Amino acid sequence: MNSKADNIVEILVTQEAIEQRVAELGGEITAAYRDRLPLLVGVLKGCTLFMSDLVKLIDTPLEMDFISLVSYGSMTRPSGAARITKDLDCVIEGRDVLLVEGIIDTGMTAGYLLRNLEARQPRSIRVCTLLDKPARRIVKIPIAYRGFEIPDRFVVGYGLDFRQIYRNLPYIGVLSDKITGLDRNAATRHSHRDSGLTRPG
C-alpha cells in the first residue's frame, strides 16, 4: 500500500518546529496588527495548511481572502509571466493586507502579486512566508514574517506539492531526485518535464 511519505528522503522541518514557529509568527502578527482588522490574503494552494494554523494563533480580529494564479515557464526555467485565475473577493483599497505564501523561491510570483495588489492601493501590504529559499531569488521581495530559511532543495508537505501530491504531510520534507527529476546532474535527461504551466502554491 502506498504511504503519503513515499519517496521522502529527509525531513527538513519537523511538525514540532513548524508548530513552534507558527505560534511565534502569530504572536508577532498579533502585536503588529492589533485593532487594524488586517486582511490576510492566502496564495493558493501552498498557503492552505500554514494559513489555517497561523490564523488560529493570531489574537486580533482579521479577515481572510484567497488568490490563485498560474505562472508561465517551469520550475527550472521560470519566465516571470503570470495570470490570476481566481481573484480576491474583496476590495483591498485602504486595507492592511498581509500576503501569506507557503514558499518564496525565485520571488517572481510574490513580485507579480505585490505589483498587482499595490495597484489597488491598500493602506499597507506586507509578506509572510512559511519558507524562504533565497538561493534562487531573482526578484527581491521584502519579507516581513519568515518561518524558515531553507537551502536550495525541492521540498513538499504542509501545503506544498509536487504535481499536486504530498500537500498533506504534516512536516516539510525533501522529495527524492528520482521523483522530481531535478537532480542537477541529470537535468538534461529530464528536460521533457519542462513544459507549459506551473501552478504556484
Ligand code: IMP
Ligand atoms: P517563485 O519561484 O518564488 O515564484 O515560486 C513559485 C512557486 O513555485 C511557489 O509558490 C511554489 O508553489 C513553487 N515552489 C517553489 N519552490 C518549491 C519547492 O521547493 N517545493 C514546492 N513548490 C515550490
Ligand code: MG
Ligand atoms: Mg506547486
